[in-house]
Amino acid sequence: MPTPADPYPSTSGRQVRVFQVATGNVGAEMIGRIQRHPDLELVGLHCYSPDKIGTDAGVLAGGDPVGVVATGTVEEIIAARPDVLTFHGVWPDVALYEAVLEAGIDIVTTADFITGHHRDANHPLADGRTESEVIAAACERGGSSFYGTGMNPGLAQILSIVHSCDVADIEKVTCIESVDVSCHHSVETWVNCGFGFPADDPEQVRKLELGCRVFGDGVYLMADALGIELDTVDFECELGACTEDVDLGWYQLPKGSVGGAKFAYVGKVGGVPRVELGLEWQMTPKTEPKWDVQGCYVTKIDGDPIIYSKHMIIPKPGTPFDAEAFASIGMTVTGMPALNAIRAVVEARPGIITSADLPLRAFAGRFAQ
Structure with missing residues (x-):
């Protein structure tokens, strides 16, 4: 040969x-x-x-x-x-x-x-x-x-594209980042996204959308790789308000402020959702509403056949199973797709x-x- x-x-x-x-x-x-x-x-x-x-x-x-x-x-x-x-x-x-x-x-x-x-x-x-x-x-x-x-999602859109390889007829592709974000000690990030500010202020939805628009970019990339042209990419959001004052040590979340969020950038064709990047971010479980974050990426593909996959990232053996280790992993999975x-x-x-x-x-x- x-x-x-x-x-x-x-x-x-x-x-x-x-x-x-x-x-x-x-x-x-x-x-x-x-x-x-x-x-x-x-x-x-x-x-x-x-x-x-x-x-x-x-x-x-x-x-x-x-x-x-x-x-x-x-x-x-x-x-x-x-x-x-x-x-x-x-x-x-x-x-x-x-x-x-x-x-x-x-x-x-x-x-x-x-x-x-x-x-x-x-x-x-x-x-x-x-x-x-x-x-x-x-x-x-x-x-x-x-x-x-992208600082985030980095990995998510690649996962979703690869997961589609054994689907004959795709109807909708969804990737969800479902994580506890309290280990990401970046005050600037969370101020920009409205966490810690009154959840009943409509300005917080706008701040979250502004701070996370790179996820919309990820939707366009997925659509390009999947060979579909989108009419719109829409932002959908629900905020979770803290039910009590929460002190994270490095950040304060007053009662009634944003402590969690479920939101998505949804790519549509003719008004029908086709490609979606969703997020379930929990800074604290003490919110209403709250979401059962799974600590992983979840890929769902509706089609023939249907695909459902969880991508979980955990510290290697011997690493302390603590917030610092998971924060380090967050930085690793952000940077390694670029380095590789x-x-x-x-x-x-x-x-x-x-x-x-x-x-x-x-x-x-x-x-x-």
Whole structure:
């Protein structure tokens, strides 16, 4: 038999050189994950906080030094000549993206971008261009690729697409993230989403929708991969009000404030729901109404045959079974779909890439060395 063609010719026989941006919850976790990833070599770290510049990346991640010192300018990123930039800030930095992409460096990011639909619709730039237009033009100038997984859902849309592979006639695809979110200690995130604020204030539904629009992006991606064109993507929501004051230690939830929510982005054709990304988020079980969160992703496919699957993620043996361990897992499952796809993105065509463009091997994990 002929020898199969190397799927990754430009990086064959070597690790991909990675320059990381940000050391927040996800970024700190990814520094350690890159060190153990056989495909990747960390060659630089960009930080926005002046007090972090000059500090070893391993120390910033809460571990031992790794020999990579944090820098603070885009010029230092470009001078390091990495193959790829991994961006783990919560929100996109389009100016940084543009400079890096036009220098011929690919970008893989967990920030708020999957297809560009909601960023383009809701975050126009001052000069009237969309973020996608700026990113695509920079990719063309530099011959580079840009791939976003979204800070969340990251994994959900990939799970749903794979689960559809043995269905002959699809009627509706639903993926639900059903989790306790109290271990995600990000005050900014929950303030943006309205948790801890009066549940009877209509403003809280709007805040939740604004804070989670990347899930709508995930619906568009799923529809693209499944070959269906949506007429609308609608937001549906129900809030759970705390039945008493709740002190989480790191966040306060007064009685009557939002402590849980059940909501969804629903893609419809002719008014009929076809593709849905739903969430059941519980900050505390002491809410009314409340939901029986299952601690997993639930995929449902109505069709012939019907598919029902639960994807549960738990700490590895020997890891403390506590809130800190589950918080770490949350950061891991946010970042790893991006890290595992890096080699495929480096080999991909120039331009904005989505999960629908990548091969199955792009989502595969790696065996421990």
